[in-house]
Amino acid sequence: MNIRHNSRLAEYRSPFGAVVIGTTVELSIRVDDIDPKAVTAKTRIWVDGVGETIIDMDHKGDGCFSASIECDKPQLKWYSFIVSTQDGYTCHVGAPVGVTGGEAVTYDYADVPSFQITVYKHRATRPAWYEKGMVYQIFPDRYRRDANWRERAVKEVEKPRKGPGKKIVWDWNTPPVYDRATDNSIQNWDFYGGSLEGIREDLPRLHEMGITAIYLNPIFKALSNHRYDTGDYLTIDPMLGTEDDFKALAKDAKELGISLILDGVFNHTGDDSLYFNRYGNYPTEGAWQSEDSPWRDAYHFKEDGSYASWWGIGNMPALNEDSPLVRDLILGEDGVIRKWIRAGASGWRLDVADELSDEFIRDIKTALLKERPDGLLLGEVWEDASNKISYSKLRTYLQGDELDSAMNYPFRDMMLNFLLDKETAYQAAERIESIRENYPPEALMCALNLLGSHDKPRVASVLGDGPDESQIPESERGRFRLDENSMGRAKGRFWLATLMQMTLPGVPSIYYGDEFALEGLSDPGNRRTLPEEDDIHDRDMLTMIRNASGLRKTLPFLIDGTLQARALNDDVLCFKRRSADGQVATILINRSLSNTRVVRVPVENDMAIDLLNGNNLVRAADGCAEVKLWPLGSSVIYANK
Ligand code: ARE
Structure with a gap:
């Protein structure tokens, strides 16, 4: 039995990624190499890491099972799948170890890594002055x-x-002096x-x-x-x-x-502050100076007079x-x-x-x-x-x-x-x-x-x-x-x-x-x-x-356009940004110090142009163009669909 799910593909999960409250997320898996009638599938859901619920998935035909998840509160939902056959075999399908999304892995034990769905509340007034700058x-x-x-x-x-x-x-x-040994390291007092x-x-x-x-x-x-x-x-x-x-x-x-x-x-x-006043440099009655200080409660003192501080650094209570x-x-x-x-x-x-x-x-x-x-x-x-x-x-x-x-x-x-x-x-x-x-x-x-x-x-x-x-x-x-x-x-x-x-x-x-x-x-x-x-x-x-x-x-959709990233080989990273009106930028990065790489990338138009090198790219019958990347080379290919 072969079971497939990929949290990043629309055929398995829709809509993509984090969702705004009020969204219903449709999840699907595909089961091959077995008669689907001999299979039952369930989705296992956790909310914020606790509270497990298990829901049955419906068989939609062709080995495709699906379930809907209502996302009505700002929280993290997590899911994995349980697939059982009539003859008593059960397997668990979850995210790859160490990540929270992508192509599912089938495990033969129950405690598998889950896929994440972030459910959030939309912010009405955006910090527009910041996000475009x-x-x-x-x-x-x-x-x-x-x-x-x-x-x-x-x-x-x-x-x-x-x-x-x-x-x-x-x-x-003068270069700064290093002296990292103590709370009172000299490096902190050089102005x-x-x-x-x-x-x-x-x-x-x-x-x-x-x-x-x-x-x-x-x-x-x-x-x-x-x-x-x-x-x-x-x-x-x-x-x-x-x-x-x-x-x-x-x-x-x-x-x-x-x-x-x-x-x-x-x-x-700081310990030298209006509030803590360890050294008495401030005119206030600080938390350190007196148990009766109004600021005493502003810190975490223990019975023995010691106090909690940031990462144990005493001058940062x-x-x-x-x-x-x-x-x-x-x-x-x-x-x-x-x-x-x-x-x-x-x-x-x-x-x-x-x-x-x-x-x-x-x-x-x-x-x-x-x-x-x-x-x-x-x-x-x-x-x-x-x-x-x-x-x-x-x-x-x-x-x-x-x-x-x-x-x-x-x-x-x-x-x-x-x-x-x-x-x-x-x-x-x-x-x-x-x-x-x-x-x-x-x-x-x-x-x-x-x-x-x-x-x-x-x-x-x-x-x-x-x-x-x-x-x-x-x-x-x-x-x-x-x-x-x-x-x-x-x-x-x-x-x-x-x-x-x-x-x-x-x-x-x-x-x-x-x-x-x-x-x-x-x-x-x-x-x-x-x-x-x-x-x-x-x-x-x-x-x-x-x-x-x-x-x-030049290409404002680099700010708010969609994104998709993938590797073309060990050395070449490729990501695409798309605008709502069909413009596409394909960014290629060759990190190799010694290897020139020739890659083929899908381009959206016969008139694609490499903005960094000024070349026009020829789109072949397969919809791809060939791009040569020198060591540490890069390309930004622009096409308008
Ligand atoms: C300095 C020296 C220390 C010395 C100390 C005492 O760097 O070596 O021991 O003085 O003499 C500020 C100053 C630092 C100063 C520190 C303490 O900028 O120069 O240290 O105060 O006086 C973690 C925290 C993260 C924190 C970093 C530094 O999670 O919040 O460590 N960053 C902030 C600021 C700092 C600031 C403080 C916190 C304190 O940006 O500038 O330090 O207010 C992983 C983990 C991270 C971890 C990171 C680094 O990747 O995931 O959580 O960050 O490593 O350790």
């Missing part, structure tokens, strides 16, 4: 100084303060003095690059240079500037069509989401979310979203939408955000009332594993298809497709096969540079990476400095200063970004 991520201390930086920095550093001290790095070009005004002055350059939104790493008052240890959520860090500077930045940015996305760090604060003070501070009318939206921000990136409760994320969304119905809530989730297992619990963030989408680290993993030969094009296609299937289309469109971030080694270094950094002494790490050959390879691959980033669904995000081939290992090496104009010698990647992002302007 291009994001630029800035780590504020390292971006650009302004004329008054020195005065502000000196004042800040010389403030009498207990606990770790801030230090100024006077020379902008270069980049500021909001510095960013404001650079807006024309970003505008010219096509940037429409800036994602700023934290900007509120904090002790460390990364500012994930918030000291006061309602005040801009004095080294970065003032609230007026923020408003001026937001206003000028808006005039250039650039929106601001802020980093919301609500899982924890974890906040108690249920504390009324915390809720008011973050969600209230004059709280963090709403205040900074009123001051000019358009959305929030939620730090460690996977460590916040569903209820809290929902409340954050509600507060945001009250202030700005088209506001964006983007989460930091490193995996498929539709089905993450977090602390043994199945979490799903994309059903409409939580995150609009997530930082698309799965995209980055797919891209790197493929380009660096760690996975084949088949695996890359599977990863793309799996996200396409699991994410609601609107979440897919809002995914932040990043090549780099402040938490990962610089993409140039990685694409140039950067070293195993544990082998490099900390004192040398900040100075790491690729040799010329490796940089050449990095650039070849960077083009392919950027092309994928600009032609797959999602909002492209550029980590500051990647456009100038900035290098760096993991943090703080990835947080080097952006070179000043005269020190920029390499603009090749900027040219690549311009060329690839130009395609999104």
